Amino acid sequence: MLLSILEQGLIYGILALGLLITYRILDFPDLTVDSSFPLGAAVSAVLTLAGMPPVLTLLCAILSGALAGLITGLIHVKCHVRDLLSGIITMTGLYSVNLNIAGKANVPLFSGDTLFKNAFTKSLPDFLRPYSTLLIILLIALCAKLALDWFLSTKAGFLLRAVGDNPAVVTTLAQDQGRVKILGLMIANALVALAGAVMAQQQRFFEISMGTGAMVIGLASVIIGTNLFHRFSFLRSTTMALIGSILYKACVALALQIGLDASFMKLVTAVLFLIILVSSQFTRKKVHIRV
């Protein structure tokens, strides 16, 4: 069970990295997430079935997610639609897109190679094989985290952090704050779609409703991580989000372990999120992003 918590936690950790951008940095409640997660999964699943190497399908999933973020960003910035509604519009529309990409509501990947089951993983020594899935997920999550850390330390990353903190500063620096916001949404949803793709590869199927509640899970992870560990000044926010996600998955697993039926999964997710949200209001000061 520990293995599955770590695997799931790290996959959703990639999603949490995306939400760190929208929620913590941009202060944008982005519901696109609930659809860009299955979008990444659908793209990865369909391309894998078509014979593309699974690693390459991840890249395609990243691009598809960035595109979803671009659409939400354009709706918000160019059409002046409120942030929450922009996300909801894209989320609703993407449902049909996902369904059409996948062709049907459920795409199994049981036959053929996946990211976690291929010639390479089969060649691993026996003692490593049970952990191969976890190790590959860990590698991807770490790459995503390090890439985001690096981006946030660049000039473009500085602007992204500034636009969420104080858009007026970005404007007086003669930069278009709308473009910076769109860029942030693209990166965030690219990460979310990557998480979806890895999820599809790990569970070996795509399912149209797999994104329901994705935003809540990601947000809960970010809030747990950043509120619990903000005293540890050596930890970056990205690390906190990854750890937060693992802790969150552990909480859900625990709730199911003490006898709750799996059909209560989403209810557990929601109630847990509420508890985390309310208890986080007791932290005295605003938690800043730390890079």
Next chain:
Amino acid sequence: MFELRHIDKVYNPGTVHETCLFRDFSLRIQTHSFVSVVGSNGSGKTSLLNILCGSIPVDGGTILMDGRDITQMREFRRYARIGRVYQNPAMGTCGSMTILENLSMADNKGKRYGLTAGTNRRRMEDYRAMLAPLGLGLEDKLGVQVAALSGGQRQTLALLMATMTPLDFLILDEHTAALDPKTAEIVMLLTDRIVREKKLTTLMVTHNLRHAVAYGDRIIMMHEGHVVLDKAGEEKKQLQVEDLLGLFNSISIECGN
């Protein structure tokens, strides 16, 4: 040179709250002049700055920057040549970022914000040298989050950030109003020094009549969208705080305040 020609500005048009602030308002700010703008609340001072910077649209007329029509130019593009400091010290800085990060970001204005490192170690000594003479101790706090600074420290930083890179115009929107008298003095002296050194064309809105009299080479008093007093050069030097206060009071009495 800034020029406003026949500006019309109506707030809440078509509603019962419709208020016409500017009708056929014209003003010319000469290159390298330092203009103080005073006036009561609602007289149009801040609206004037917002119109120049493009923060609010106008309903008629033209805005010229060095002879070029910028009426339709978007706000962020205008700031390529304009620096601006707001009344609220929090408006000009990013609280969640460190002093070094804020300065580095401002230092890059006019260049591309690409994928190169956000901070430049080699510039750190320059930043320290820039902060040390202020006597606020900021030079030892480069790694501190700006949110942890006092209002005065933050506003000084905002002023430095707004004027770090080459620019032509400086817009000051009551930038000492939220500070204690001593810090306000420090910020005002620094402002004056920067304006002289960089030969900036400056527009400063202030409620501090003493500052308006002591600094700059031209003074404008506004009332209900009109310029009611405009003194420059020798005439301005003769002007005393009492004269301004007298005019201020007579206007207020006219309005029945």
